[in-house]
Structure formats: structure tokens, C-alpha cells
Amino acid sequence: MNYYVFLSFLATIVVVTLIFGKLTAKKASATYSDFYLSGRSVKFFSLMMTLLATQFGGGAIIGSSEAAYTSGWLAMCYSLGIAIGFIILSLGIGGRFRTLNISTIPEVFEVAYGSSGLRRFAGLVYIVSMFLILLAVCIAMRKFFYSIGFTSDALYVGFWGVVIIYTMSGGLSAVIMADTLQIILVLSLFLLVYFTMDASSLTLNTALTPNASSIPVISWILMPCLFTIIGQDMGQRCFAAESPRAVFLATFGAGVLMVIASLFPVYLGIMGAEAGIIKGEEGIIMRVIQMVTNPVMSSLFAAGVLMAITSTANSLLCSISLNIAMDIPFIRNMPETSAKWVSRAVTFVVGMAAVAGSYLGSDVIPIMLEAYGLTVTAFFVPIVMALIYKRLSWFAGLASTIMGTTVFVLATLLNPELPDFMPKEVLGLVLSAIVFLVVQGRAVRSKNMKMIELKV
Template sequence: MFSSQEQSILGGIVIFYFLFLFAISFYINKKSIKTYDDYNVAGRSVSMFPLILTFLGTAIGGSTLLGFMTNGYNFGMGQHWLNFSIFITGVFMMFFFLKKIRAYGEKYDMVTIADYTTLRFGEGARFPTVISILIAYCAITGMQFIAIATILNLTVGISITAGIIVSWIMLSIKTYYGGMKSVIWQDAFHGTIQTVGIFILFIVVIIASGGWSQISENAAALGEGANLSVFSISTTEVLVYLLTIGGYQFVRQDLWQRFWAAKDVKTASIGYWISIILALVTGIFVIMIGVAGKYGLDMGEINPTLAYYAISEHVFNFPMVIVMIIALLATVISTADSFFMAGASSIVNDVIRPRMEVQDDRKLLKYSRLSVILVSLLALVLALYIPNLVDLWVTGTAMLVSALVAPVTFGLFWKGTTKIGGTVGMWVGLFVAVGWQLTGHPFGIHPVFLGLPISIILTVAISLMTQSKNAKGQLEKAAL
């Protein structure tokens, strides 16, 4: 795709870019990161502009830019349901969840979702929450390793496996030093680059394709006009996207942490609302670029997984291709380090901290950094095991949704949810989803179609059965 000279130039730029980001992380580490809260929730003082862009930078990752475009190229406009699923649940999150989550975080100085589930359901809920978070976030972090590996494969010419290992090393070192403060400020920079880059690519591709009417004619001539309909997708696929990638929005630890990192609830609300609209528009553009690339550009046969690179190279000269590679790097990195932090927070806050006799802030900061390394190792294994972007994303989110969505949602909105109901719902939902995944989806049933309903039923049923016992116990205590 690129000549050896072009590969050398691109490789040098990629290396320089990582060194630049590492320098920023190291600087912020020296100047601003003094406490455990600084490292994990940016001191709970983030203002509007960086908050909007860190929401956006985290939402639009390698799986979105590369995976969405590949799916759009392969399967057509029906893949918008990937994007709609995120937006629909994002709207629910905005209007029904955000203020409750923020209020709990402010009152109890929460750092992770397990802080909430433990408060609501007792210490027995902490462990299944941590396992679910780690499975999901290690999988999603692994996605970013794969995305960067494809960039390195094309720019430097190294294998995907070697690229995954190199990206693991570079991202781990950068995140180890920077913490959440570095992540958020770099996301502000990355979010700007990726949004402008995707918008420019969309406009140029549509013009180069001759407009949407020409794209429609070309698709019809190939007998694939149905692929231009948003309904060119099965109901099962839509439900999988809604229940996994969509449902995951309710229990995204990185999202909860940003609600808590904002300087106030108004900043969190406005910032999140703007970001989900921008993310929706960006996702629409990305999928339409993939569709237009297939039916509007005369590129011949290409590898669909390389659609982003092939389309960029087809419509731009080499200097602009460099800009698009930087936009892609910005997109991937802004997501990767955010998920690093979300997973690492669970280890230090929910596994190490409760076992410390003395809450020493310096030790917690040290353990936070070491937790980043542990998360990176788990993510590396998953990236090597499932080297497919969207599959890895759906797999990770299915585990998280099956375990946490029902107990967390009922816990927030139904006072009758009991400790044992929530905890059993978590454990069984998680075990069913993981077991079904490991056995290879028997009968073609996706794990989330079993794990989530079972978790809902058990959370509700056991809560109803144990409510009277809880009430009786409280009355007996009151009598004493």
C-alpha cells in the first residue's frame, strides 16, 4: 500500500508522536500528580472543554474508526445500528442515570463502579464487579493494541503480532506515568484532531464519489442497492448491538469516572450531552465513508479491514495521508489510555485498597501505576487471542452487561433491590455469559441473550423473596 520510502516517513512520525505524548505524560506526572485522586479521577476538577473532548475521545476509538468503517464497507448502512445503539443508551444515561451517579460519587468520594455496588449490596458485590470490569476493559484495551498494530503493520511493515506487543509497551509506559490528568488533557488534543480529520475525510470521499445519488446508482448496478438501507441488518444483530455495545454504556466505568472528575454536575451534564451528539455524527460519517468507499470510489479489490488506509490513500496525496494517520493514532490512543485507567482503578481501589490497614496516599499512587501494568498484560493476552476489533469489543461488553446492568440499574431506581438479590444477579449473569462464550455460543445464541435475562430475573426474584426478611430484621433491631 505504501512504498518503502513512505513507510520510513510514516514510521518516523509514529515514533515521534509517541515520544511527544510520553513527554507530556512525564511532565504532567511531575507537575500535577501528587495524590491518589489526581491519578485516578483528575482531582475531581475538570472543566467543560476538556471534559467534552475526553468524553468524545474515549467514545470514538480504534474500534469505531477502523471497525465501523470496515463494517460499513462490508455490510452497508445497516451497520449504523452499531452507532445508534450507543446513542440511544447514551440519551437514557444522560436523562436518568447521570445525576444519580454524580450524587453518589460526590457524597462518598467514589472512584469505581464497585464503590457503588459495594455501598448498595455489601462487600460481597465488590469481587464480581471487579471481575466484570476487568474482563470488559482488558478486552477493549486489547482492541486498541490491535488498532495500533495495524497502523504499524502498514507504516513500518512489522507483523500484527509484533505490532500488538510494541503498542502494548508504548501505551503502557505512557499511561503508567500520566494517570487520569494526562489522559483527559491529551484527550482534549486528540479529540480535536480526530473530529476534524474524520469530517474532512467524509466531505472529500463524498465529493470524490460523485455524491450520494451516484453511490446509490453504483450499488444498484452491482445488485447491492439493499445495502444502502439502514434496515439491511437482521433483528438479531440489532439486538446484540443494543444489549452489548449499547447496554455497556450504563456500566462504563470510564464514563462514571468522568462524571465524578467534572468540577460540578452541570459541567458533567452539558459536556456529556454535547459529546454523545458529536459521537453520533462522527459514527455516521465513519460508516458512510466505508459505504462510499465501496460503491463510490474505483479502488478495485481491497482488504476491507484496511478500508480506512485504502480510502485515505485513494482520495488524498501523501502529506494528507500523514495527517489522517495522525488522526487515527489520536483516535486510538485517546481511547486506550482511558480504558487502561478504568481497569487499573478497579485493581487498586477494589482489590488492594480494602486490604490496606493504613490508607497511605503515596502507596495507593504507587499501586495505581503498578495496576496499569497488570491491566496491560491481561489486555495483551486478549488482543493476541481475539485479533478482531468488533468481535473483541462485543465479547468484552457482553460479560460486563450480563453481570452488572441489571443489579446496577435496579439498585439505582428500585429501593426494594436487596443485597443478596443484587449480588446473586451479578455472579450468575457473569458465570453464564463467560461459560457460554467459552463453549463457543451453543445453538448460535449470543452470551448476552442468556446472561442478561437471567441476571434480571434473579435480581428481581431474589429481591422480592428477601425483602420481607430484611424488613423483619430491621424491625427487630429497632425494637432492641
């Protein structure tokens, strides 16, 4: 690698993103809506780019390439699940979220079910699960710095500090501006590397045999798909869109681009396996790139990967901060005049906690999948049903949430032998749906049970 090229490129991006934070700071200072939802005025192209940037990060690049090294093209399951989630959002769910005029996904429980208690519980679970995903992204970032030769943590901590600073300064507006620039650069650099690399320079030694059984296909497709539909990071962007039509176009476009962009990292992982490369601690993707390109191209590719990871990290950081500010009552009830310092203080604390927590683990996709599973099994059914039914039983939402949460927690702790077609997440979703439909059906027939009519 050419470290001069890498650091120069990185320094340029750092300066530009800090400028973005400065430019958007004034607009983001007025209210929580301005800071976290960019005034609900995000247009189609910027929305599509930030949606893609949020998902095309450590999991889709580093995690998928590592999985492809051992399991071949089945590693596409993770990115395919996210892309399917985008397409489902484009079919009307994303636009429906926008018409609710809410700020967080847990707020659905208060608007649709009339339950502030469920909203508080959902908010806490969302904060925990999103933070676990942020930890996984930070782990991916730290490991990536190690993989390109920066074994000292100074650059990792300093770079993450920059991410925190510009997210604190400009909120979602700064994040979207940075995401748009970074994802365009990432896709351009990936295309450049693909068309200039020399795959023939890899000598086929003892090729590794793909082990398809190492990937739980159903979980790898289903959990990212469903979490994309109800995840706070995706919801925040739908809420911030200028219109439901912008949501439709942006989510569909992001789904198509997600599949196309993810092919390259998976391909690199497969190339490494076919060449019999021993990946070691630094991972496979940079080992392959350094063997098939020159030092300058390797440096640019490394910068592109780092930008992709950063885009995911800052989006998660902003989304977690939104959940904390809007779903924890004593913070939400603070006067609007406190929005400027509260939103920034929360963002700073979450960011620093993620840096510290990234030293406690080493896996990426497994952590993400557990976080996805908890949120999906607990809340997917009641949230989606809130977009379908015009009148809802608050007890149906409560019973469904309790069932999904209980199944996931017990299955995680007890680890029972379940058939491949019925992992714990699917079992939790099925039982949660059954409970919801039974209770909702009884509520419709009963004149005594309180019903909430959803108005949008």
C-alpha cells in the first residue's frame, strides 16, 4: 500500500465532512426535528444515497467477503436480505411510515396502539439493538485499520472522533451530505479497481472448498430483510423524506444498487479462497486487493472501504441518538430550547461508548444478526400490523410483543435444537403473529375491549 496516498485521501475526506458539519450546524440547531430529521425535506437522490450508504458498510463489505471466503456465493444472502427489505419498503410500507409524521419507529406504539409504556419498552430495545450493530461496525473499522498496517489505535480513535464531531455538529443533514459524497466515491473506486485489477496474478494453490452449511441461509436473508423494514436507521430516513413518492423511488433504487455493489466484495472473498490464500488476522479482502492491484489502487480501495464503514457508523450514531432523545420520556420532555445541547451531548456519549465497546468483541455479522433478531421478533409483527389495520387493539400489540421477546430470549438462553427451516427468529415471528391475530380478532368481536383508530 501507498500510505501517502491513503492518508492524503483520508485527510481530504475528513476536512470535507467537517465542513459539511459546519455548514449544516445552524440549520440543525433549532429543533429536534431539524437536527434528527433534516426538517423532513430530504429529496429522492440524497435519500437513495444515504439509504445505500447506511447499509453498504462493514457487514456488506468485510463481513460478506469473509463469509464468501468460507462459503462461496451464499455470502450474498446477507446483502440480498437487505435489498429485499428495501424493495418491500418501496412497495408502500416506507411511504406509509412517512405519512404517520412520527420521529421514531417505537413511536408507532403510541400513535397506533395508544400505549406509552410499549413505546418506552420498544425504545429501550431499539437503543440496545442499534448500539450492538454500531459496536459491530466499530469492530469492523478497528480491524480494518489493523489489516492495512495501522496496529496502533491512534488513527482509529482519531478518525472515529471526527465522525462524532461532524455528526454532533450538523445532525442528519451533515450525515446525509457526507453519505452522498462518500457512497459515490466508494462505488466509483470499486468500479475503478474492478476494471484495473489483474486477477491472473493470483496463483491457484490449494483452493479452499466452500462450506455452505456454515451460513444459516434463512436467518442471513430474513433478519436483515425484516430489520431493514422496521430498523430505526431506515425509519429515520423515511420520516425525513420530503414525500412518500421520494421514499418509494429512493428505497427501490437503493435495493437495486445494494445487490450490484455487494457482488464485488463477495467476489474478492471467493477469489481468495480459490487461490488458497491464508487470510490471517488482517482479513481476506485487502490481502486479495494487494495481490491483484498496484499500491496506489490498493490505497484508494482501502480508503473506499473505510468511507463505506464510516457512512454506516455515522448513520447508526445519529439514529441511536434520535431514539434516546425522543423515546426516553425525561429527555423528550425537556424544553425545545434545550434541543441544541441535548442532541449533541447524547450523540457524543453514544459515540464514545461505541469506541470503548469495540474492544470487547471481534465478530461482525454474528453480532449484527443477534441484534436484528431481538428487534425483529419483538416488534416486527405489531409494527407492520399497525400499517395494515385501521383500528387496533392495544392488547394485541402488547401480547404480540411479549410473545416475540419471550421466544427469542428463551431460545437464546436455552439454545434448543430447532429445525433448519424454523430458527428461533422465525419461531418467534410465527408465534407473535398468531397471538396478534387471535387477540385482535377477539377485540374486533368484543364491545368491551378498547380499540385505537389510527388516523394519518
